[in-house]
Amino acid sequence: MKRCFLSLMLAAAVLLPVAGTAADAPEKRRDQLLDNLPNWLNAEPFGPEYAAALKRGDRAEALRLVAGYYRRKPENPYLAGLAQKGYDAERARRAVRGEVTVVNVPYAFPDGRIDFRFDATAARPPQNHEWLWQLNRMWFWNDMAADYYRKKDEACARAFNRQVRDWILQVPAPAADDNGDRPGSAWRSIEAGIRLGKPWPLAFEVFRNSPEVPDETLLLMVASMHQQARHLMRHGSAPRPNRFMGNWIAMEMSGVYAFASFFPEFREAAAMRREAMNIITDALRRQLLPDGWQNELSPDYHAVVFHNNTTVWHIARQYGRLGELPQDFLPLLEKAAEAYLAMAAPGLTQPRTNDCYTLRTKSVLQPAAQLFPHRQDFRWAATGRAEGTPPAGGTASRYLPWGGFVVMRSDWGPEAAYLCFDVGPLGRAHEHQDKLNINLYKGSEELIFDDGGGQYDRSPHYFHARSGAGHNTLLVDGLAQFRREPKTAEAPVEAGWLSNERFDYAAADYRDGFGPEEAKFAVHRREVLFAKPDFFCVADTVNSRDGRAHDYELLFQLDTLKLKPVDELPGAVISDFGRNYDILIVPLYPEGLEVSRVSGQKEPRLAGWYAGRNDRNLHPATTLSMTARRRKEFRFATLLFPLKSGGAKPQVTRLEDGRCRVVFNGRSVTFDPGQLRNGVAAR
Template sequence: MKNVMRTSPVTLLIAAALIIALPAVADDGGTKEAGLTDQQFFARVDLSLPGLSKVQETVSRSDWPQARKAWADYLRNRDNVKHFEARFVKDRGPRKSKLPRYPTWAESRVANLNERIKDGTFEPHFQARYDGDTLGLITLYAQSQDSKHAKTAAWLIRDFVERFPYPSELWDVTPDHKGGTPEPWTTLNFGLRTGYSWWNSYVTFRKDPEFTDDTLVIMSKSLIQQAKYYSSLSLTQRDTSNWMGAEMVGLYTIGGMFPECPESAMWRKFAIEALYEFTDWRYLPDGTFFEFSFWYSHLGFNGVQEIYERAREWGRHDEFPEDYLKRAEKLADFTMKLCPPDRTGYFYGQGHSEEASHYLAFTDNLLLRALENYPHRDDFRYVATRGKEGKTPDFSSVYLPYGGICIMRSGWDTSANYLALDAGPDGRASHAHDDANSVALWAYGHPLLYDSLHGRKNLGGAKDHSTVFIDGKTAKRNNNYGSPIDASWESTPEYDFACGVSRVGDRNPVHVRRVLFLKPDLFFVIDDANVPGTPTTHQYDLYWNLLTDQVEIDPDTMAVVTREDGKPNLAIVPLASEGFETQVLPDPENRSYFKNIPARLVTHRTESETLRHVTLLVPLKPGATNPVETVSIGDGNVYSVRFTDGRQFRLKIEPGDHGRIHVEEKGGAGRSVVAGNSPSLLPTEVFTRIRQTASPEDYVRLRSRERKQPE
């Protein structure tokens, strides 16, 4: 990591002792910290406000030690700012916190923090990220009221200010995302530090004797300086991806935390206007985030909700545009539309840990939180409470036309079958993945085909997705937001049909994936692929990422069946096996997030000039076995499947990779389906809107709302 200030262990220990034991050097204006003397700091506070008479009196006679004490006493006891817990601290949802799963997480976190401080490896910019160290201290303090945790929290703040008093005094602060901006002053760390870790420390520890007067004064000086720093940056100096959510929470929190500062109203307005535009500028009309990453879309959405919730606590809703919540409702709606049966959240692009995504409540918590702002949404309530309250959404399967995401579900119950196909762009930011036409599948509510979420864009194509690889690579998608998403969608009570096309230029590999869902339990996946140019042999791999290591392969049919006792399973049945081989590989990558969850990668591989492969995915109830008895292929691309219960299916595919698909069923429901009649849902005018709203080069809207810092 470049340009980060490094400190030797010995120096750090000496500095730690000095920070806690000694004040900074004084001058005629009092003590100088964070680039401000006491005199300069109090000049930036409206001392005529109620409750500040003692501070005003001591400042008038330049009694700086007493002025500092009076300010600290005021902060501890004032009643004009409500001291609520930030959302990263509060628990919510049916599976509320880490504590049941990791009962000693706080002790481990704090022990690790203390060890890093002791051996000199602590770096303050990491303390800002994710608020983890502060949360550990807060948790232990709530359990024990031990002042040593308040002392450590105070040290964290004072150590940061000692090392990095103010960016203009130490650094060129222009972020360039090429290693030129020191981590402490990246705009993301500014937001996480000021909006979460420092705010939570102040709320929790401000009345503890170890959270000293000097700590409160130093924190106040630094926060006001940091707000000045951030609000003075131009749009091109700030980040405009998911970071903006955290950045504006930080700026808004400082503005709400210090109403005594005349600039506070401007800081709050700045944050509100930026996120108001953010919901339209970075989120497409169907709620898809321009980075095309589920997890990071919610980091941005968190900021949009967070400042409104803090405004509710502070009684400042009148500062928001009347349609602020209405404008952001599509972001919560997006969450519900993608919600799988177990309420974890369908992840595409880079996500968070696999443990979080598959084993902890995710969508439950997001929608429960959204209900605080949208109490009229009974469909949110139904999904979040798993059907115990509210009303069933008025749709089941859904296509998000701006994101190119196809969601097929048998229903909204927690034991439903569910498949998601990603047919949209791969995104324009580092959290996007090369996951063209990948699928994820839940069988009777249990996740089985998964998206690993691993790594960033260059790593995200490395066998981490259930899609087709051509000569070891995925096909390219047209990632120009001004071009059509080449996808098709049909949905009826009997079936869903989706088609995604990866086809860019005249020389790149082409992959067309079609999925036909015969409700409620059969998914036909038709893959066509080729490499334009002189005919030659290529290697085609169909990768299936399974969230279990209990896998069996039928050596004759190459059917792959998971075998988890007492849980739903999945049968992956090729309808033609000639020329293919099958392998079951261990977890394909050394994924740091995925060490304790079993996984297997299955590949159906062939070498040929072109690929045509049809796979039947059959969800299996607990205890059930593979119901497919025989498969065969006849002339004219006609596939026949016989089930052990007597049902027979005849699948005919018309010529070409967009030919219609005919299915005739004998026995059972006796269905007759013709799928593949619909073109893309997006008209030309929509493509223009995508280009205008999602292109990272288009700064017009936010530029018009920039506010310069007053002199």
């Protein structure tokens, strides 16, 4: 019976050469790799002289012929294309000097020599293990390679030669029974996958032409890449339980597929390539929900999975192997691109749901438009509305019922009003405690924020940003929501979704626990009505489950330190972002509410912080609170008006029959705050 390559790798693990330990001398590691390299290669590509050298035991001559083969090998069009793309010349120059910035933390290495075992955050708390891990992704090699490709500056080649040799000889692979996935390790599996997917093969392709990069370095590089690929097949996500459930497997197998395609001279290359394709495709099928959203429910990791799978497609096309891809490969990617477009904010960025940072929608839609040239909506997003047509549909709003995201937007224009309402499950691996969270945009400006959780530094701010208290949700007796399940939905999430030309409506409940003990002492129901195109009404009904009175505190997060009351609207506040738009927040029932705000608070609990990742750093913001004390039941109704900065404010009137009238932007709208599903009447 045929056995898959992964099974054979696992069965043969005890027969593999034992990897070095931290105590190994660099010379021993070098000799080990060079001694093993001929055993890993097919003899045929290197010609009869190579075979003869092996037969007579002349290792030095055999290796010289291998190096010569790689020096003379025709240019790889795929990798050359990567080298010709835009790059950061300053980052390349800094890397040559041994200066890097990782997870927003810069560091200049003494004597300009990068130590890939060093963590710059270890002595500057909070420690962030991602600093060392991501240093070992070598993204700056992409810039160095692109810079050398254009300028042929041999100082760049010398710096690269020193860096890659230092890594290979001083950062040994883990032992055969060690997966390397731990703090302080340069061999975590996703780093190995990322290295093989671009930085290492791109650098090899470019610097193999430099006289400053000796044959031995090239030989060590190909041997190390092979070792990294084998490490991934043995210790990546593939042999683990729940192996298909996260983005890691996409990075790992994309890297293996790239290595096996670029270096077919290795005996295991063809089997590695086929197995990597099978694994990454199976993972894609399992991770994409029926509405197209990836199961971690983060635009960041959705994009990671999309990009790594499209990398496989482009490499397969380069080598004429598109026929090896399964028939559902492209349809799955098309569905993933549709979901990304459905979530797009008016500035064509993505809302920061779960662990995330600010991503441009075109990061997915540009490659999607190339893969699917018939999709004019993909082209529209990829070109920033310059070409193509906006997505079709009865309205511009969308509901993704498996991911659990309600997207309310006035239109597809650049100045649209937009609200994202999270009614779904937690998501896998990168979840936040944020059910019923909202974040609101007007045009490209986020007026009520979700910061995406900040850096992975395990600091108090990190945990706060991922908690319910760091979102636009509700606290009960000062405790934020806390749930462990569900990670994904077993059926479409029911949200009472309505969308027409006059209004959008959705609603959902939070019935799980609050606080670390997961006390289920209240049920929170949130309804959102969008009176198009001008304002939103958010109604929050809280009911005690234990028969006791509680304090209910409604939270709104704003990235500004400037808010001021609005005299003509009791309890209302308006922001001062100093930009094009502000947000006016109006409680319809201010009687008995305590309205307060804090910025940069550390005690008695964190509040009023923006914890950014990659594009933003941690800084004070404002948490606006509306608190109803000692109530068994309470209903908040809050109007949210995106306003032109300095523009006219709305007139808000509570009518005797319980309805509310809003006069704003030349329109008069009437609705019942107690029956939001009935929508609005306008005149």
